[in-house]
Amino acid sequence: MTPGIRQAKKAGIPYEIKEYTHDAGAESYGGEAATALGLSEDLVFKTLMAKSNDGKLAVAVVPVSGILDLKALAKAFGCKKMEMAEPALAEKTSGYVVGGISPLGQKKHLPTFIDASAQTLEVMHVSAGKRGLEIALKPDDLLALTNGKWASIGKAD
Template sequence: MTPACKILQSQKIAFSIHEYQHDPNVKNFGLEAAEKLGLSVEEVFKTLLVTDDKNFYIAVIPVQYQLSLKKVAAALGCKKLHMADVKDAERLTGYLVGGISPFGQKKRLKTVLDQQATELEKIYVSGGKRGLDIGVHPNALQQVLNAAFADIVDAD
């Protein structure tokens, strides 16, 4: 039971656990999860860390998209953001890259969830380790993390 699962359990949030055999040669963890779990890429979301060099933030977006740093900065009220360093991401969340869950991180960070999630009954996010995804209603994710919904993907 990962910290992500424990948080959801403790808050009595309905979720499902989906495990698969992670291939260590795969670098696109989200697309691997969608493929191995038989899900559409629209349903599987990745958790990304961004920073303005003072603060760190979480962005949760569908795996087939790139994050728009301009849009997420606007949604967070920041001037400019860039992707966080892998070491910082792992240190702050307590998870390895490819297994970073938006839930149960060492430090609660301000979170923005792409608005496309509102169109789905369930989205799948990392459960806290590679090869483990959690299915959860987007509103539950928003509630647990006090996240904002915004258009934060690069649509080009």
């Protein structure tokens, strides 16, 4: 059981774990999850880590169907500029490996921004903390568990 699953279980929220066989050659971890689970890429969200111009980190959760809008994230975070965090830094800070980074149960709690598009969904899917493992839960539950904020941070690819 991953730290993310433990966090959801401890909170007593309803959730569902979905597992699939991860293909090491997959080009997109989120796209692979959506395809393997037969889900729309609008329902599967990727967890990304970004760094502000002053070195502060933030977590961004956006649909697999699009990309992270770094300018919009900077505005939501209250800084001038954001860039993607280096994979090694994201892994060290979250406690997860890239492709399996969950917004739940991270080693270090960071400000978390969830794309506002999730508010219209009954259930969203995010990594449960391991490649090939997703957790399905209500968007409001994810927001509460991460102490996150809604923000329009995703854009079409």
